[in-house]
Amino acid sequence: MIRQLSPPLAIDSDCYQVSCHFDRTLFHDETANQLGLILPAKMDSAVQKRKAEFLAGRYCARAALAQLDSNLDAAVGIGANRVPLWPPGLVGSITHSHCYASAVVARQQHIRAVGLDSETWIKKSNRENVSSLILTPSETRSGQIQLFDSPLHFLTLVFSAKESLFKCLFPLVNRFFDFQAAIISPLPSGSASGGKFRFELLEDLDTEFRAGYSGYGTYAMDATGVHTAIVLRAQTRD
Structure with a gap:
């Protein structure tokens, strides 16, 4: 059901990442036991796809x-709002998309927070609806769209980058915020296959992460979609 892959995205050297390919059609009731994992009781009624994604992550x-x-063998639980519960002193992030899953973990003494996300390419038929939900007016007019093979690739990148931003900041601000709360700007030095992007908050999330707060993330693209990550190092208090 699961086969490890080389992570497609280079993250901070203090982060440890593992990625895999999984086949949800091979999932069955004994898969969790065979993998030495625990499927929470709250997921008993979940569909096969959701169970397979959870186990792969x-x-x-x-x-x-x-x-x-190597001595750490701790289960990653589920907290409020379905946030992963990492062992004390650690931070991390999990993502899954179609048949791909990945997780990253780091020590809090080095990394304050991390967000990881992977998305398959947004379909042309969904472009208008997704654009209205995801893009800010300035992103709609962005000159960086020309860096990519298709406007759909740019749209998928922005979507994924904002998902990574949410995963990174939510544990720190402890509040939900939508796609219009930030703007994503791919750096001109990047390409259609990978590079860096800048994010900037457009609204206050708390007393520290206010409108104008900015930082950088990385992205990589392949035949199936886009992978993004945002890392806040422990000493960063911009």
Whole structure:
């Protein structure tokens, strides 16, 4: 059901990442036991696809934890709002998209927060609806669209980058915010296959992360979609 892959995205050297390919059609009731994982009771009624995604993500998380510390064999639970519960002193992020899953983990003494996301390409038939939900007016007019093979690739990148931003900041601000709360700007030095992007908040999330707060993330693109990550190092208090 699961086969490890080389992570497509280079993240901070203090982060440990594991990625995998998984086949949800091979999932069955004993898969969790075979992988040495626990499927929470709250997921008993979940569809096969959701169970397979959960297990693939937790498989990657456990493997990433083992890379960080070979003696660390802790389960990653589910907290409020479905946020992963990492062992004390650690931070991390999990993503899954179609048949791909990945997890990243780091020590809080090095990394304050991290957000990881992967998305398959947004379909042309969904472009208008997704654009109205995801893009700010300035992103709609962005000159950086020309960096990519298709406007759909730019749209998918912005979508994924904002998902990474949410995963990164939510544990710190402890509040929901939507796609219009930030703007994503790919750097001109990037390409259609990968590079960096800048994010800037357009509204106050708390007393620290206010409108105008900015930082950088990385992205990589392949045949199936886009992968993004945002890392806030522990000493960063911009």
